[in-house]
Amino acid sequence: MSTPARRVRVCLVSGSLRGRKATSYRLLDRLNRFLNPSQVEVTRVLARARLAESYPEEDLAALAGADAVVFAFPLFAYCLSGAAIRLLEEWARFAVNRPAAERARVYAIVNCASAMPEISAEAIRVVRNFCARLGLEWRFAVAIGGGPIAVMTAPIDLKLRRALRSIAADIQTGSHEPPTDDLLIRPMLPKVLMNSVREYLDRKALKDLTKTSARRTTAPGSE
Amino acid sequence: MHILLIAYRDARSPLSQDLQAKVRALLKEKDNDVEVLEIGSNDVVPCLGCLLCVTKRQGVCVSSDAVANLNLRIGGFDLVCFFGPVVFGQFSSTMKSVAEKTQTNRMLRSRFIVVIGYGDDIRDDELATFLDIYRKHLGEADVLHPLFPARVEAFASRSLEDNDVLCAQLKRAL
Numbered sequence: 001m002s003t004p005a006r007r008v009r010v011c012l013v014s015g016s017l018r019g020r021k022a023t024s025y026r027l028l029d030r031l032n033r034f035l036n037p038s039q040v041e042v043t044r045v046l047a048r049a050r051l052a053e054s055y056p057e058e059d060l061a062a063l064a065g066a067d068a069v070v071f072a073f074p075l076f077a078y079c080l081s082g083a084a085i086r087l088l089e090e091w092a093r094f095a096v097n098r099p100a101a102e103r104a105r106v107y108a109i110v111n112c113a114s115a116m117p118e119i120s121a122e123a124i125r126v127v128r129n130f131c132a133r134l135g136l137e138w139r140f141a142v143a144i145g146g147g148p149i150a151v152m153t154a155p156i157d158l159k160l161r162r163a164l165r166s167i168a169a170d171i172q173t174g175s176h177e178p179p180t181d182d183l184l185i186r187p188m189l190p191k192v193l194m195n196s197v198r199e200y201l202d203r204k205a206l207k208d209l210t211k212t213s214a215r216r217t218t219a220p221g222s223e
Numbered sequence: 224m225h226i227l228l229i230a231y232r233d234a235r236s237p238l239s240q241d242l243q244a245k246v247r248a249l250l251k252e253k254d255n256d257v258e259v260l261e262i263g264s265n266d267v268v269p270c271l272g273c274l275l276c277v278t279k280r281q282g283v284c285v286s287s288d289a290v291a292n293l294n295l296r297i298g299g300f301d302l303v304c305f306f307g308p309v310v311f312g313q314f315s316s317t318m319k320s321v322a323e324k325t326q327t328n329r330m331l332r333s334r335f336i337v338v339i340g341y342g343d344d345i346r347d348d349e350l351a352t353f354l355d356i357y358r359k360h361l362g363e364a365d366v367l368h369p370l371f372p373a374r375v376e377a378f379a380s381r382s383l384e385d386n387d388v389l390c391a392q393l394k395r396a397l
Binding site: 018049050076078080081082083089116119122126128129130199201203205206208209211 | 268270271282313314315367
């Protein structure tokens with residue numbers, strides 16, 4: 001009698017501190033729909049803000065023991081956020097003394113609020129560097145523009161659906177073909193509209209900050 | 224010039240100590256007024272990405288930590304220098320959190336940012352990534368915040384010999 005094949009252990013990691021409301025978490029949810037439960041066993045790890053010392057051992061063990069890791073995170077100033085890079089630091093520290101039996105395959109989903117997903121290139125390079133350090137097998141990244149808008153339009157965004165499906169298929173087939181190019185998903189809203197919203201927020205912030213700064217410098221007792 | 228040097232306090236190494244001493248001496252030239260703030264891993268709560276500092280709270284963060292106090296006066300510096308270790312091609316978590324949490328207030332008046340990364344075992348790819356993050360995207364190349372055209376200079380060191388080269392480059396940039 002043949003032994004049934006072991007299910008692929010997939011760890012879905014959200015590098016956002018906004019918990020289940022986060023765009024990263026919700027994109028992982030959508031990816032999870034394309035994973036076949038009879039073929040994969042899914043665990044989840046979420047980035048944490050306040051750590052007494054380190055991440056709980058169960059989180060780090062889930063990362064180190066996974067066959068495939070999908071790391072979704074928001075783009076902060078063209079690279080990973082402090083919380084997301086802390087998670088990678090902790091994973092690297094944990095993995096030093098516990099060499100994995102097999103090289104985990106790593107995918108990244110980067111979500112940026114900009115209309116131009118290509119600005120995520122350096123963040124993807126950081127994850128690739130991380131994989132090279134730990135001896136993990138880098139596969140490919142999906143860089144998504146539009147931030148929360150990408151989640152709102154996800155049901156009708158065929159490009160996003162295809163990109164997430166391609167991660168699921170790569171995990172489930174266990175392909176060791178050379179990694180494909182990273183996939184760029186532009187938001188469905190026009191770029192000009194997204195840029196106008198961003199510019200409005202920047203102008204408002206500048207106005208508010210200038211006002212507050214003037215108040216601070218004129219307040220009694222201020223330096 | 225009124226200069227703020229924000230340095231990572233934990234995990235000092237001969238490389239980082241030598242570099243920090245040289246950078247401090249360099250910044251103090253020309254009668255510059257230099258304030259040094261050393262930040263440790265437990266002093267900063269990472270940025271939540273809630274954007275309330277931009278949209279509602281006029282630059283005030285929802286979490287109170289060492290950076291909250293700093294934010295009240297960071298706009299008053301002519302030059303802000305971030306000094307911390309590089310991991311996997313970007314600043315390590317603590318210094319990255321400080322940079323994120325000061326961004327809104329920094330944009331107001333600090334028009335000159337110097338970024339200095341260091342590490343004994345930074346690989347070539349990591350070094351290139353670290354420098355590209357700043358050279359390709361920040362300062363005048365910042366497509367996300369064109370209303371805040373800060374000048375950004377980035378440097379990195381992997382050895383004591385690099386420290387001298389870095390200081391010579393920094394001196395030219397100042």
